[in-house]
Amino acid sequence: MDEILRFLLTTPPQPGALQSLEDWWRQHLGLASRFPVTVDLALAGGFLADRLGFAFASGYHAALRSLFTGMPPDHRAALCATEAGGAHPSAIQTRLSGGDGGGPLRLSGSKGFVTLGTAAETLFVVATEGQDEQGRNRLRVVMIDAHREGVHFTSLPPMPFVPEVPHAELELREVAVSPDEVLPGDGYTRYLKPFRTVEDCHVHAAFLGWVLQVARRSGWPERVQDEALALAVAIRGLALAEPTSPAVHVALGGVLELCQRFVRGLEEWWPQVDAQTRELWERDKALLGVAGKARARRREVARQRLAGGSGSEG
Structure with missing residues (x-):
């Protein structure tokens, strides 16, 4: 200290x-x-x-x-959680799918408010793998390159305060994900x-x-x-x-x-x-x-x- x-x-x-x-x-x-x-x-x-x-x-x-100790130290990063219904676990509709029988993993969905937005180089995307036996979302966090094919940002207007910090909407269109980019552990807890x-x-x-x-x-x-x-x-x-x-x-x-x-x-x-x-x-x-x-x-x-x-x- x-x-x-x-x-x-x-x-x-x-x-x-x-x-x-x-x-x-x-x-x-x-x-x-x-x-x-x-x-x-x-x-x-x-x-x-x-x-x-x-x-x-x-x-x-x-x-x-x-929180994300494995993130590239020289990359600007952003946490991508908030969707149309908010950032509560039940509101997450962005989906991580595939991987069955060795097939490719894919990330699809949208996020409505990403801090640092278009300036980010690494994204931590909160996504669902489906529901558990109680009908609750099973969430994971996926770390991907912000410039990967299928990643699309739309800049949002500057905020009335701290406008120097950009924000953006994010759309993910069948973004390819490797298994080692899916972070270990439950995405929510x-x-x-x-x-x-x-x-x-x-x-x-x-x-x-x-x-x-x-x-x-x-x-x-x-x-x-x-x-x-x-x-x-x-x-x-x-x-x-x-x-x-x-x-x-x-x-x-x-x-x-x-x-x-x-x-x-x-x-x-x-x-x-x-x-x-x-x-x-x-x-x-x-x-x-x-x-x-x-x-x-x-x-x-x-x-x-x-x-x-x-x-x-x-």
């Missing part, structure tokens, strides 16, 4: 202007070799970002590296479900790294800087814990509430920040409220499970 703390406290808080996603990626890759612990990479990437959008990109990509927690930890770590840089650069009081650092340390600890643990979910919910209070308490300090950074913050801060209802539900279910119940996230 000492190295990332020293980085956050001693690195000059003067981020270079990142003009494009390619600029962000070069910077992110440079940090990846220095910080092998993914949450430290998220913190460092956030600190060096010149805006919240690129901090988010570092947090998102670091989360993928944390091993990958999709834990990613919600892993992403929350890494994205908020990147956000706190970015806020600390802004605070140091803008001369905010030391107590404000110390609070951002303390929250970053708390998030870091949870990012290294078991992401499926109900106790971790309860603790994470508490830390994220503290983050929200911290953000509300920053209002008096934003006038000290340069105009461009302040304007981008006003545009992008809605990002922090995305998936708030899902987080609250996850925390509620975790409390029920710790109390001996069998809560379900639905």
